Amino acid sequence: MAQKYVIGVDLGTTNSSLAYAAAGAGADPHQLPEVLLFGIAQSINPGEVGELDLLPSSLYLPGALDFPAGSLALPWDDEPPFLVGRLAVKRGVENVSRLVSSAKSWLSHSGVDRTSPILPPNYPDPERRLSPVEASRAYLEHLQHAWDWKMPDTPFFEQQVLVTVPASFDAVARDLTKRAAEEAGYRNLILLEEPQAAFYAWIERHPDWRERVSVGDLVLVVDIGGGTTDFSLIAVTEDAGELSLERVAVGEHILLGGDNVDLALARVLEQQFEGRGTRLDTMQLHALWQQCRVAKEKLLEPGNTEPEHTVTILGRGTGLVGGTIRLKLAREDVERILLDGFLPAVSSTDMPRRVRRSGLQELGLPYASDAAITRHLACFLRQQAAGAEHGSVRRAPSGLACPTHVLFNGGVLQAPLVGRRILEVLNSWLAAEGVDAARPLEGEDLMHAVARGAAYYGLARQGQGIRIRGGIPRTYYVGIESSMPAVPGMAVPLKALTVAPFGMEEGSSLPVPDSEFGLVVGEPAEFRFFQSALRKNDTPGTFLDEVGEELEELSPVEVSLPATGNSGRVVPVTLETVVTETGVLELWCVARDGQRWKLEFNVREHASG
Amino acid sequence: MGRIGLALRGFFSLLLHGELSAPLLGVLGLTRRGGASRPAPSPAAPPAVNVSDGALQMLGILQRDSRLIDFLMEDISAYADDQVGAAVRDLHAACRQSLNRYVTLRPVIDGVEGTYTRIEAAAQTSSQVKLLGNVPAEGSVAGGMLRHKGWRAEKIDLPALPRGGDVKIVAPAEIEIE
Known part of the structure; x- marks a missing residue:
């Protein structure tokens, strides 16, 4: 059946959203179909379903005592096994041990087995816990049901679906996202990087975008969400006389966002409470956190010059007025924490501090140890200098990548102060290098831009708009142990074989030269697997004599040739790399007779090892 | 057969x-499809819908979303104005939000208060208009000074009551498990 719509799904850390557009060329080829936001039906109170633009990416495991029977019914499911969305957040505040949140951050956390039931971490019954993949799947399933309920004539699975992932997601996290979507039943699936989606949303809003950028320009996309910060560089190039766009670099995965700011503000006020001898309970602390968010947003609204904003914590119990505590959040404090704590004016050579953590660490997310977003940005722009050339990156004499434009995205950037500060700091670096200042590209609708942009990209793939060229944002390697005599107390030296080059495009495959080795039938073979966002010129088959700092180890990959009659036989195979149309990296072993076996990411082994 | x-x-x-x-x-x-010409008598009598259920549900919603009942039931005479004010601002915002969500309120007469306003004869015999001051003993009046625009609940959109729930519980007691 012909696809009627393209659907963009922003599977966010704290909130998800969905946008869609009519597929297929309209009467006027230059007039793109409008991209619309989809109202997502979800439980908003017990017994009440409502439509909201955002689906909070939170999941609550209801117990028998949580809600009246039948009050969680959705139009498509009388008794859903768990609760997703707005009501999950509300109830989760009251009972945090049953709440799954930030599943997406867990999905990219290589320190845990991401397919085993670990969420919520403090939930007593391991039987009912979910894996990060299953939680993501639950959100994707909810979106699909909400769509099918409202649009019964155009089934979700028959439409082209684009799911966004952070640019910083590595091959394993992308593969797990794809797996979650496939388990939810998604077909016709394409993955898209969020900063690219934000850029597409900007193009969609500015049909005259070709007049706003020119050849040689470099656009820095800064995406600061609730829990993560993501950087990308997009170069404006020329192809057969037409402007063309290429995503030339992506940053590391930084678990740092708006929630951290709100928490820092809440801490300041909590100390004030303690100064008065008042202890807040969990519910009140949460209320304080929420109130700090509201106060921060109010104070930072354009045009607001108030010196402070009142934060009220209502009394618990039936004494509402009597127990009410009122504090003031000073503008000074907000600006100091935001500007000095999160966006300090550093130099472009200041790198993020890496705090060595103690050997035994509580099982939790690897939050960024340095809260200074500007230092992470400096590191990102410096790294582009360290790596070899790929594409046309505008650089200063010192090697610092020099953006000409900045596109901001994410809820935190709704406060003009944040964008202004980042631009100020960036431009101070550019001035020190003797380069012209970068200018902001005006983004709009920062909360929904990613879903919108994803839907636009769906149209672009059908030939109805410009596509950003990019391919995979890293180079990938497998580890090969050197054939050297083992020395006691020393690890066997490891060499790295390049298997996937930076920028390898979706829908292409490459044989890896000089990669023939023997696989034993019936026995699993495992390879260590590495990535680098910095080395951009290694071609497939290139050996690195040592695994240096530039390489980062991922979950191992393994392959097992099915044991047939002649197990123990050795089959000579070569490696082949495939980047699927979906946007997922795959490694294959190919025998001389053309038989193929896929190498799978082994997230389980890695966690226990 | x-x-x-x-x-x-x-x-x-x-x-x-x-x-x-x-x-x-x-x-x-x-x-038989739903909406058949004659509803079949159900085996068990449907639960009796009490007219006060909707009112209790509304109280429950206002308490849940804004803690209005806590506020109204509290003796606030001992507290200073700024203490009351601090609590009420939040309460007012939340209360207003849920009122807007479930009830659509519009003025009965969309005029400017304090100005002369004509009223239709039909409106006078109903409960829509309350006449004040020099009200004639009989007949009708052409108009008068609009003192209050009035409110009309144009639409009430309350969610279905939970099965087996006790609507008289406006707010459940809360017990925290240590």
């Missing part, structure tokens, strides 16, 4: 009652 018997019963059932009888539906393997 033989084919002829079935055909005849179906024929007479449709002719006399305008629909197939329940046993015939069973034999034919059919089920």
